Amino acid sequence: MSWFRKKRVLLVLLISFVAVLFMNNIWMTWLYPIYYKDQIREHAVHYEVDPFLVASIIRVETNYKPGKESKRGALGIMQLMPDTANWAMEMAKLPTVTLDSVKHEADANIQLGTWYIKKLHDEMDGNPIAVIAAYNAGPGNVRNWIKKGMWDGTYEDVKNIPIGETRHYVQRVIYYYNQYTDVYDTF
Template sequence: MKGAFSGRRRWWMVLLLVLLITVFAIMQTKWVARWMYPLYYYDDIRAEASQYDLDPLLVAAVARVESSFAEDRVSKVGAVGLMQLMPDTARWIVQQPGAPRVSPDDLKNPKVSLAMGTWYLNYLIHRFQGNEVAAVAAYNAGPNRVQEWLQAGKWDGTLDGADRIPVGETRHFVQRVFFMFDRYKEIY
């Protein structure tokens, strides 16, 4: 009796091991990765990003973290659309030279949100002399606030130093955006 139980137990252990190896192998496929980290609106994102020579995957990471690609999302503070722009920021954007000529009242339209959000991200990257990490922080906290942190030495503007960003929401936003950016670069 004991020998039969040991044989059955060994068979279940082998079956469990094979199952675990199979699950692990499936988890390593791009199909599963694309399911876990979907990328919606990619053609629109790529078109907008190409206008400013931005990496479309960075724009996609911002959209993913901001709204999970929900075009009609409105935050508790009133940020709207895929790129979660504040209406006041959108109204400011359309007054700037070279900004997209779209209606700031139409932020729930994915094309409008992507056009304005991508333009704004590009503006911030230039304002922070090419520092994408500082630009992403400014996208969340506002450029003047981030400039103050940098000038006061509260934060060094790097991803490695992101744990020193004084505002938790912005710190986590930066970390999540660059986590998604890295995942997207691996997958797409």
């Protein structure tokens, strides 16, 4: 076999390998991993929340790194503000969850964060885009934006969210949500 023919065969093999790789979702799980699947699944089922939404929020908030504390004081893997966490612990009646466990234990943080997403889901009349915005900017802000007609609560109108950080946050969470639902058949 001539040198040129060998190169063509190798090129065809390489292209075939890459094509098979891209047609297979398994490699995509390396780019879009989901950690803490069992905890996310358990709490999402318990609180009737989409587990891909929880995973997407975690990915944007901390990229699955527990023990984080933001410059503003948000705690843990789902970046709950201490006041929100204390209020949620009281409302959800979770006596075993403490502020320290919210900061340092992924399971406690995921439980409380998932409960909070469910609460926001109820407050935002089931609108998942408004839930994402409220998780970042607070439900009062989101209700005001919608009430005043500044934003209609849809993803198509996300450019009208008056806070750039929240606008970008919603876009990133939806991006990861779409990636996760494309890559993973089930949770």
